[in-house]
Amino acid sequence: MSYEEVILDHWRHPRNKGRLPSPDASAVEANPLCGDVVRLELALRDGRVEDVRFDGEGCAISQAAASLLTEMIKGKTVEEARGLKDEDMLGALGNVVKTRLSCALLPLRALRKALGLGS
Amino acid sequence: MLNVRGDFPILSRMVNGHPLVYLDSAATAHKPVAVVEAERDFYVRAYANVRRGVYLLAAEATELYEAARAKVARFVGARPEEIVFTRGTTEALNLVAWGLGETRVRPRDELLVTEMEHHANLLPWQELARRRGAQLLAARITSQGELDLGDFQSKLSSRTRVVSVVHVSNVLGTINPVQEIAQWAHEVGAVVVVDAAQSVPHMPVDVGELGADLLAFSGHKMLGPTGIGVLWGRAELLAEMPPWLTGGEMIREAWIDRAVWADPPARFEGGTPPIAQAVALGSAVDYLQGIGMDRVHSHGQGLTAQALEGLRARPYVTVYGPPDPSRRGALVAFNLQGIHPHDVATLLDQEGIAIRAGHHCTQPLHRRLGIPASCRASFYLYNTPEEVEQLLAALDRVKETLG
Numbered sequence: 348m349s350y351e352e353v354i355l356d357h358w359r360h361p362r363n364k365g366r367l368p369s370p371d372a373s374a375v376e377a378n379p380l381c382g383d384v385v386r387l388e389l390a391l392r393d394g395r396v397e398d399v400r401f402d403g404e405g406c407a408i409s410q411a412a413a414s415l416l417t418e419m420i421k422g423k424t425v426e427e428a429r430g431l432k433d434e435d436m437l438g439a440l441g442n443v444v445k446t447r448l449s450c451a452l453l454p455l456r457a458l459r460k461a462l463g464l465g466s
Numbered sequence: 467m468l469n470v471r472g473d474f475p476i477l478s479r480m481v482n483g484h485p486l487v488y489l490d491s492a493a494t495a496h497k498p499v500a501v502v503e504a505e506r507d508f509y510v511r512a513y514a515n516v517r518r519g520v521y522l523l524a525a526e527a528t529e530l531y532e533a534a535r536a537k538v539a540r541f542v543g544a545r546p547e548e549i550v551f552t553r554g555t556t557e558a559l560n561l562v563a564w565g566l567g568e569t570r571v572r573p574r575d576e577l578l579v580t581e582m583e584h585h586a587n588l589l590p591w592q593e594l595a596r597r598r599g600a601q602l603l604a605a606r607i608t609s610q611g612e613l614d615l616g617d618f619q620s621k622l623s624s625r626t627r628v629v630s631v632v633h634v635s636n637v638l639g640t641i642n643p644v645q646e647i648a649q650w651a652h653e654v655g656a657v658v659v660v661d662a663a664q665s666v667p668h669m670p671v672d673v674g675e676l677g678a679d680l681l682a683f684s685g686h687k688m689l690g691p692t693g694i695g696v697l698w699g700r701a702e703l704l705a706e707m708p709p710w711l712t713g714g715e716m717i718r719e720a721w722i723d724r725a726v727w728a729d730p731p732a733r734f735e736g737g738t739p740p741i742a743q744a745v746a747l748g749s750a751v752d753y754l755q756g757i758g759m760d761r762v763h764s765h766g767q768g769l770t771a772q773a774l775e776g777l778r779a780r781p782y783v784t785v786y787g788p789p790d791p792s793r794r795g796a797l798v799a800f801n802l803q804g805i806h807p808h809d810v811a812t813l814l815d816q817e818g819i820a821i822r823a824g825h826h827c828t829q830p831l832h833r834r835l836g837i838p839a840s841c842r843a844s845f846y847l848y849n850t851p852e853e854v855e856q857l858l859a860a861l862d863r864v865k866e867t868l869g
């Protein structure tokens with residue numbers, strides 16, 4: 348019984364968790380059915396994600412995915428961040444069972460919302 | 467101990483490399499071979515539409531369909547003409563809310579439910595209240611997860627037209643005192659509806675003893691097929707209610723501009739009913755009666771007591787509902803400290819253990835408990851003490867993995 352090491356690692360040691368003092372973009376996404384919530388805050392400079400924080404609560408997969416996502420986009424251009432696909436997120440998480448895809452993709456939905464894209 | 471596992475072929479399948487440990491019978495129960503065969507047999511030997519053909523096959527199919535109704539009636543101590551076949555509990559409750567809404571509910575009247583209702587026994591009354599300008603009230607639960615009877619009584623008044631309560635909560639496991647509730651409700655002239663989805667499959671239920679007026683349950687939770695459920699109603703009440711589905715086979719006479727309804731139960735069975743499913747439900751009733759509902763009940767209580775004790779012995783577990791297993795149905799909802807129920811269920815699934823995680827269609831109850839979701843293990847006649855032990859041991863491993 349276990350999750351992928353990357354999920355356990357980010358669940359136990361979340362990266363970039365907290366709030367930014369004055370974010371340039373932010374969004375909250377929630378899954379009301381299970382109570383997962385993820386808030387993403389971005390500091391943007393010269394078309395890049397200069398800094399990012401996440402906050403939230405919920406299952407290990409949604410929170411680990413949020414933590415991992417902050418690492419994936421930090422320092423990237425806004426265009427690169429916008430271009431992230433579901434498969435990129437799922438690939439980075441390793442093996443996510445199909446019953447939990449909505450947990451795994453919740454943070455990415457928050458990112459798209461923060462960047463003004465439909466989820 | 468019951469020894470019935472051999473009757474349930476699915477229980478010997480493997481899940482993720484482990485033998486299946488199915489602890490989600492409150493969501494839906496598995497089927498014994500006898501029930502699967504009964505449905506197949508009906509299609510192979512006697513299938514035709516009911517109540518319309520004049521040929522032999524149609525007569526035989528109708529007889530089998532009506533025989534199933536009689537079996538279900540006997541099972542809950544009712545008369546066959548008081549048994550309406552529906553698609554399930556949800557449809558039965560919607561049918562009742564519609565019918566009573568037409569005959570009994572006026573603006574500013576009140577409807578009373580409880581905080582522990584399944585959405586199936588909440589939303590139909592919400593809709594009725596909205597449609598008729600009535601008010602929907604919900605009696606509170608105590609910190610022990612039982613119905614707060616004082617609050618219930620204080621919300622009951624001469625304006626209350628309908629009281630609708632769950633018999634056994636699908637989350638707390640609480641067995642509600644329907645007899646008392648019915649007495650109080652009748653004193654103010656209210657109609658009493660019971661959501662028996664979690665009681666009829668697990669314990670002896672006699673509608674006469676309960677004293678309610680209408681009662682709903684689902685076939686698929688009591689070893690029967692999906693797509694078939696039951697509404698029991700007192701003859702006088704069924705007779706006063708208008709139909710909810712209009713169309714074929716539910717009228718006595720029809721003209722271009724009007725129709726005269728058939729008597730119940732046909733009035734509420736518009737269209738071709740789930741015929742084979744009704745026949746197979748009859749066989750599920752036979753199967754349960756062959757074992758005896760007293761034995762089914764005590765088996766479930768034994769497993770529940772064992773699970774409660776094991777869960778309570780684990781300091782990282784919070785258990786919901788009454789502590790006394792004799793006051794509960796065959797299920798336990800719980801949470802592991804700091805671990806989301808979906809993670810618990812996913813990790814248990816890796817070992818072949820199937821439990822439910824989520825809000826179990828009781829969002830207001832979960833809000834009242836202050837949690838977004840919970841885990842639920844539920845038991846039936848085919849579960850064993852070994853499976854309960856497997857669950858408990860696996861929870862320790864979940865705790866180690868994510869705690």
Ligand SMILES: Cc1ncc(COP(=O)(O)O)c(C=O)c1O
Pocket residue numbers: 492493553554555556557584586587632634635636661663664684827
């Ligand atoms: C207490 C309760 N009421 C109603 C229902 C709804 O039953 P069905 O989905 O079979 O209509 C359920 C089952 O989920 C239940 O547990």
